[in-house]
Amino acid sequence: MKLLLLFLVFCAYAASSQDLSMFERKEYTSPNGGTLLYRILYPEHYDRGKKYPLVLFLHGAGERGSDNEKQLIHGSKQFVEPKVRKKYPAIVVFPQCPEEDFWASVKFDRNGSPFQFDFDYSRPLNASLVLAIDLVKTLVGNGSVDARRVYITGLSMGGMGTFEAVYHNPGLFAAAMPICGGGDTLRYEKVKTPFWIFHGDADQVVDVKYSRAMVARLRQLKVKVKYTEYPGVNHNSWDSAFAEPKFLRWMFRKRKGK
Numbered sequence: 001m002k003l004l005l006l007f008l009v010f011c012a013y014a015a016s017s018q019d020l021s022m023f024e025r026k027e028y029t030s031p032n033g034g035t036l037l038y039r040i041l042y043p044e045h046y047d048r049g050k051k052y053p054l055v056l057f058l059h060g061a062g063e064r065g066s067d068n069e070k071q072l073i074h075g076s077k078q079f080v081e082p083k084v085r086k087k088y089p090a091i092v093v094f095p096q097c098p099e100e101d102f103w104a105s106v107k108f109d110r111n112g113s114p115f116q117f118d119f120d121y122s123r124p125l126n127a128s129l130v131l132a133i134d135l136v137k138t139l140v141g142n143g144s145v146d147a148r149r150v151y152i153t154g155l156s157m158g159g160m161g162t163f164e165a166v167y168h169n170p171g172l173f174a175a176a177m178p179i180c181g182g183g184d185t186l187r188y189e190k191v192k193t194p195f196w197i198f199h200g201d202a203d204q205v206v207d208v209k210y211s212r213a214m215v216a217r218l219r220q221l222k223v224k225v226k227y228t229e230y231p232g233v234n235h236n237s238w239d240s241a242f243a244e245p246k247f248l249r250w251m252f253r254k255r256k257g258k
Contacts, residue, residue, distance in 0.1 A: 024040050025039050028134070035131075036128065038093055040094070044082075044085045052146060057158070058154030060155050060158055104163075117160075129165060153176070155181070157181070161181075163182065174254045179241045180205070182213070188217050194225065197225065200236070200240070201229055211229070228244070
């Protein structure tokens with residue numbers, strides 16, 4: 001029994017290591033001199049003569065730093081499976097937010113639980129989010145990305161960054177899937193990007209009221225929005241969201257202008 005357990009642990013570790021090895025690690029330098037570390041996954045049979053969908057994944061605030069292995073655990077599972085890579089060939093980008101920065105320009109008070117977030121899109125965009133968007137636009141400009149099929153998803157602080165990225169780049173993304181995040185309901189307008197928003201109602205880090213408010217605001221603006229709320233699920237609602245059987249199908253069917 002012990003040998004079997006050790007074997008299973010080894011297989012799990014090997015699978016995890018294999019998943020990480022599938023992602024190339026690169027560094028993007030903007031024309032202004034800013035640098036951003038990121039990992040990128042290309043289709044299994046990558047053909048530079050073709051154009052592929054691109055997915056931008058923004059991790060949570062607790063996963064900032066020089067390496068982004070945690071975000072790969074949360075966000076890459078649905079992209080690395082052989083059957084998924086065959087059915088949905090895409091370029092998947094996982095940029096890394098430095099420890100001193102955030103994806104979203106929010107301020108929050110950590111004296112209470114849940115956090116009291118202050119969303120205000122009139123603030124300048126955070127440097128990491130600017131670089132991530134610049135990176136996406138550069139990849140689109142290189143000709144290997146289908147500009148009609150650029151998607152964004154993110155969890156926690158990355159979910160907040162997803163809302164903010166779409167707001168400030170209304171013509172870039174064909175679909176957005178923020179998870180346990182929130183955004184500025186006062187300034188959200190002129191956005192046509194369809195959303196699928198996820199949250200757990202037992203979240204003690206980012207209150208579910210922020211996703212509910214964004215759903216109400218988007219519907220008020222006549223934006224196409226789906227909302228899935230998981231009863232009894234905490235801040236790890238991304239595990240449920242990424243396990244949704246229609247997650248990938250819904251996303252990859254979206255195209256700008258349709």
